[in-house]
Amino acid sequence: MRSTTGNTLGPAARGPAEVPAGAHRLAPADLPALASGATLLGSGGGGDVGVPARLLRHALAAGPVPLVAAPALPDDALVVHVGHVGAPDVLAERLVAAEDFVRAVRAVESAVGRRADAVGIIEIGGLNALIPALAATGLGLPVVDGDLMGRALPRVDQLTLAVDGHQATPFAVVDPAGDTVLVTSCAPRAVEPLVRANLAAMGGAAALALHPVTARVLRASGIPGTLTACLRLGETYLAARSAPPAEFAARIGARLLSAARIDEIQPRRGATTGSVTLHDHATGAVVRVDLLDELLAVTVDGETVAATPEIIVAVDPVEHTPVRSDQLRTGRTVLLLRLPALHQWPREAARLVGPAAYGLALAPGAGFRAAGQETPQNPGAPQNPGAPQDPGTPRSPAAPQDPWAPGERGRT
Amino acid sequence: MLKLGIDVGGTNTDAVLIRDSTEGAVLGVTKAPTTADVTGGIVAALRDLRETTGFEPGDIAAVMIGTTHFINALVEGGSLAQTAAIRFGLPATRALPPLVDWPQRLRTAIGGHSFLCHGGHEYDGTEIGPFDEFEFRTVLDKAVQAGATSFAVSSVFSPVNAEFENRAAEIIAEQLPGAPVSLSHEIGRMGLLGRENATIVNAALRDLADHVTTGLTRTVAEAGIGAPVFLSQNDGTLMDIDYARRYPVATFASGPTNSMRGAAFLSRTPSCAVVDVGGTTTDVGILRNGFPREASTDVSVAGVQTNFRMPDVLSIGIGGGSHVAQGADGITVGPESVGYRLTERALVFGGGQLTATDIAVAAGRADIGSAGVIGNSTRVAHLDPSLVEGALARIGARMAETVDRMRISAEPVPVVAVGGGSILVPDDLPGASEVIRPEHFAVANAIGAAIAQAGGEVDRVFSVSPQQREAVLDEARQEAVDRAVAAGARPGTVEIVDIEEVPLAYLPGNATRVRAKAVGELSLGGDRDA
Numbered sequence: 001m002r003s004t005t006g007n008t009l010g011p012a013a014r015g016p017a018e019v020p021a022g023a024h025r026l027a028p029a030d031l032p033a034l035a036s037g038a039t040l041l042g043s044g045g046g047g048d049v050g051v052p053a054r055l056l057r058h059a060l061a062a063g064p065v066p067l068v069a070a071p072a073l074p075d076d077a078l079v080v081h082v083g084h085v086g087a088p089d090v091l092a093e094r095l096v097a098a099e100d101f102v103r104a105v106r107a108v109e110s111a112v113g114r115r116a117d118a119v120g121i122i123e124i125g126g127l128n129a130l131i132p133a134l135a136a137t138g139l140g141l142p143v144v145d146g147d148l149m150g151r152a153l154p155r156v157d158q159l160t161l162a163v164d165g166h167q168a169t170p171f172a173v174v175d176p177a178g179d180t181v182l183v184t185s186c187a188p189r190a191v192e193p194l195v196r197a198n199l200a201a202m203g204g205a206a207a208l209a210l211h212p213v214t215a216r217v218l219r220a221s222g223i224p225g226t227l228t229a230c231l232r233l234g235e236t237y238l239a240a241r242s243a244p245p246a247e248f249a250a251r252i253g254a255r256l257l258s259a260a261r262i263d264e265i266q267p268r269r270g271a272t273t274g275s276v277t278l279h280d281h282a283t284g285a286v287v288r289v290d291l292l293d294e295l296l297a298v299t300v301d302g303e304t305v306a307a308t309p310e311i312i313v314a315v316d317p318v319e320h321t322p323v324r325s326d327q328l329r330t331g332r333t334v335l336l337l338r339l340p341a342l343h344q345w346p347r348e349a350a351r352l353v354g355p356a357a358y359g360l361a362l363a364p365g366a367g368f369r370a371a372g373q374e375t376p377q378n379p380g381a382p383q384n385p386g387a388p389q390d391p392g393t394p395r396s397p398a399a400p401q402d403p404w405a406p407g408e409r410g411r412t
Numbered sequence: 413m414l415k416l417g418i419d420v421g422g423t424n425t426d427a428v429l430i431r432d433s434t435e436g437a438v439l440g441v442t443k444a445p446t447t448a449d450v451t452g453g454i455v456a457a458l459r460d461l462r463e464t465t466g467f468e469p470g471d472i473a474a475v476m477i478g479t480t481h482f483i484n485a486l487v488e489g490g491s492l493a494q495t496a497a498i499r500f501g502l503p504a505t506r507a508l509p510p511l512v513d514w515p516q517r518l519r520t521a522i523g524g525h526s527f528l529c530h531g532g533h534e535y536d537g538t539e540i541g542p543f544d545e546f547e548f549r550t551v552l553d554k555a556v557q558a559g560a561t562s563f564a565v566s567s568v569f570s571p572v573n574a575e576f577e578n579r580a581a582e583i584i585a586e587q588l589p590g591a592p593v594s595l596s597h598e599i600g601r602m603g604l605l606g607r608e609n610a611t612i613v614n615a616a617l618r619d620l621a622d623h624v625t626t627g628l629t630r631t632v633a634e635a636g637i638g639a640p641v642f643l644s645q646n647d648g649t650l651m652d653i654d655y656a657r658r659y660p661v662a663t664f665a666s667g668p669t670n671s672m673r674g675a676a677f678l679s680r681t682p683s684c685a686v687v688d689v690g691g692t693t694t695d696v697g698i699l700r701n702g703f704p705r706e707a708s709t710d711v712s713v714a715g716v717q718t719n720f721r722m723p724d725v726l727s728i729g730i731g732g733g734s735h736v737a738q739g740a741d742g743i744t745v746g747p748e749s750v751g752y753r754l755t756e757r758a759l760v761f762g763g764g765q766l767t768a769t770d771i772a773v774a775a776g777r778a779d780i781g782s783a784g785v786i787g788n789s790t791r792v793a794h795l796d797p798s799l800v801e802g803a804l805a806r807i808g809a810r811m812a813e814t815v816d817r818m819r820i821s822a823e824p825v826p827v828v829a830v831g832g833g834s835i836l837v838p839d840d841l842p843g844a845s846e847v848i849r850p851e852h853f854a855v856a857n858a859i860g861a862a863i864a865q866a867g868g869e870v871d872r873v874f875s876v877s878p879q880q881r882e883a884v885l886d887e888a889r890q891e892a893v894d895r896a897v898a899a900g901a902r903p904g905t906v907e908i909v910d911i912e913e914v915p916l917a918y919l920p921g922n923a924t925r926v927r928a929k930a931v932g933e934l935s936l937g938g939d940r941d942a
Contacts, residue, residue: 050710051508051605054508054512054513054605055507055508058507058508058512085918086918086919087535087916087918087919088918089535089602089916089919089925090534090535090919092602092603092604092605093535093568093569093602093603093604094501094504094505094532094534094540094568094569094604095501095504095505095507095508095604095605096507097506097507098507099507154918176503176504176505177503177504177540177541178503199918203534203535203536203540204534204535204536204918204919205918267913267914267915267924268915269878269915269922270915270922293918317817318726318817318818319726326914329912331700331705
């Protein structure tokens with residue numbers, strides 16, 4: 001399976017996509033908002049954005065990275081998705097470089113036989129919200145404003161493209177030494193185990209490029225506008241973070257589920273979920289949070305009030321700093337919040353991204369709240385595809401000619 | 413048993429004499445101006461303490477010193493050594509070389525010598541690449557030629573495997589006998605950049621540490637005191653003077669830690685909220701069992717990001733010198749302040765600015781506690797009672813809100829009010845079970861130093877399979893206890909005060925980060941081997 005690059009580029013190679021004038025360009029000044037928004041969308045996981053944010057700040061100093069909406073790309077434009085896979089703790093020691101992602105994209109390009117026109121985001125939650133922009137600086141390409149998860153999720157097959165039956169291959173994993181593995185074909189169920197098996201030989205973390213798709217496919221199966229939504233959420237958060245808890249939650253469009261002190265922590269073991277038991281000061285309720293890498297479900301006095309794929313965030317009660325699942329400590333008080341989803345996963349995806357995907361037996365339908373049930377709407381988020389469009393909030397630069405108008409998408 | 417606690421602050425040097433840490437009788441306190449050479453203030457303070465208490469130098473069992481001297485030196489960028497920052501990690505880590513995000517001024521102050529070598533380890537302890545001795549010796553030559561005199565060595569995953577850092581230290585010792593070497597695995601925890609930065613800061617302070625520790629030892633000896641000298645560390649435990657000479661960075665957070673621990677000790681309330689009201693700000697911290705709660709986020713010191721564990725402190729812009737104004741939106745207090753010019757600018761001292769202190773005096777608060785009468789109360793007699801009442805209510809509400817945000821449970825907590833502006837803390841602070849105003853609070857830092865114990869900490873990645881979990885945790889506990897004993901604790905008294913395990917995400921082999929902390933009574937008077 002180990003391969004050297006060397007395939008010839010196909011005749012369809014077209015170089016960087018043309019970016020419409022007036023499109024947002026990601027600049028160093030966007031980083032605080034991008035990092036904050038990404039951390040919130042990490043739902044307690046997704047890794048520390050610190051190192052990628054530093055790398056990106058240096059990389060963007062040489063020039064901004066344009067954002068492009070999928071509909072603004074020609075139908076046959078090639079988008080290659082990139083992300084960091086493996087342990088965030090390894091990233092914090094061994095770091096990464098834009099070059100690693102460039103190598104991974106080049107490997108995929110060599111198998112496809114043509115050059116990429118834009119870089120796609122796999123995961124808008126956690127550090128992977130920043131990695132594609134870093135890759136884009138190295139490749140000289142724009143980044144597509146959208147992603148394939150609408151949040152952070154732990155596995156590389158929990159993607160809208162996978163739900164819609166698109167092949168992840170050819171995909172490539174690359175470690176900092178430049179060791180490159182190119183997988184040219186594999187069954188959908190083998191993607192995750194193959195990536196993990198290679199990670200073990202690569203020191204536990206690697207750069208990944210997968211799902212080379214045309215812009216036409218991405219328009220039908222991607223989640224639009226999530227990078228802009230992430231930036232807006234981050235901006236709103238930074239402006240609201242010093243407000244009292246209830247006002248803070250309202251301003252970022254979240255529901256405050258509980259303010260509670262951590263009494264007991266049952267750590268996760270491998271793929272077996274862990275849990276945290278908390279005591280709510282104000283109500284006396286017993287609160288349970290199930291977790292793996294992300295916070296998976298919040299149950300208050302036996303009633304599940306939030307569950308994956310809904311976005312659950314724990315924040316510090318003082319400065320409202322998000323607390324990742326690995327930072328929870330006995331004796332700490334946290335505010336538990338539910339953020340509106342950036343993507344309405346279809347109910348058929350429950351076995352992939354719902355509580356059952358993690359072996360949690362919760363009430364049927366937990367995590368799959370009907371669109372519109374959530375109020376108030378997240379001011380930073382684009383409207384859910386099935387939700388009524390609020391004329392007052394343009395969702396993305398591409399909104400007017402957006403082909404996925406309500407009802408046309410067939411995945412509610 | 414008598415102990416001397418000394419706090420060398422930027423302005424004042426405080427000294428206290430206490431009898432035994434557990435009973436905690438405070439026998440004497442004094443303050444002297446800090447001198448540029450650090451030791452002058454200590455000489456004056458000890459002389460004064462001896463005159464007022466009549467202690468015999470030979471009766472002193474230990475001298476504990478807390479100082480902000482090293483952190484101030486970094487902030488000011490003075491007295492720093494020319495430092496070489498050498499990292500093992502290539503081909504990984506090349507995108508962010510050592511010193512990359514340092515403020516230019518500090519980078520220049522230490523010479524800006526940054527080097528990368530091949531090697532380091534993976535999370536499981538295997539090598540990223542072999543140790544290239546030729547490469548390292550070449551780098552070392554370059555560093556020396558560039559003028560570096562102190563060496564900071566970091567290596568990827570050195571908390572898992574320190575081999576490369578140790579080999580580098582051996583080569584430096586052989587090439588440059590006596591040159592100070594700081595190794596990242598001995599200083600910081602997981603997270604390369606934060607650990608490396610702490611190591612570089614430590615290396616840059618080594619010359620100063622040599623100078624200061626020598627001065628401290630000599631000063632104490634010249635006062636006729638033969639007892640061992642210890643320095644306060646960030647976490648409120650002690651290190652002996654030789655350890656401090658090698659790890660000056662470990663003193664960085666000792667100021668706020670000592671202040672809070674001292675306040676809790678004076679009020680005999682080991683679990684409490686400490687409200688420290690200064691001239692410009694009010695700092696609120698939380699203690700559990702006598703130790704400050706740690707901040708969860710990384711801290712940046714003088715613009716350098718480190719991963720030290722610092723006490724969790726929340727500050728609001730209200731202090732004794734805060735401006736008080738009646739505006740269109742009601743009464744405002746702070747954040748503008750007359751600061752240290754309180755005694756010139758406040759109304760009660762004949763100045764023209766209405767301050768929070770004037771309000772407290774007008775309300776008759778200045779007579780309470782140990783604060784004594786402040787200024788001239790006739791100068792504020794004209795103030796509108798509704799303004800006085802409104803301003804006090806505003807101050808009380810802000811303080812109550814801050815305590816409320818910091819406390820960890822719904823139950824009211826005891827609040828210990830300290831600092832020059834503590835008269836602003838109302839007796840009936842909402843959320844407080846009681847407000848305690850301890851005696852001697854002005855020297856809480858020195859008290860905090862005097863009562864400190866010896867501690868040891870382990871923070872490493874272990875491979876924890878479910879069957880071996882207890883064995884691994886025991887191993888970590890034992891290592892923490894051993895370190896506490898090595899730091900000067902009496903073996904029989906050492907206790908584990910904190911242990912936590914965090915499984916690392918997405919790693920095979922059950923890699924788990926375990927942190928254990930042990931604390932014990934200082935071994936004094938030759939009982940170390942007991």
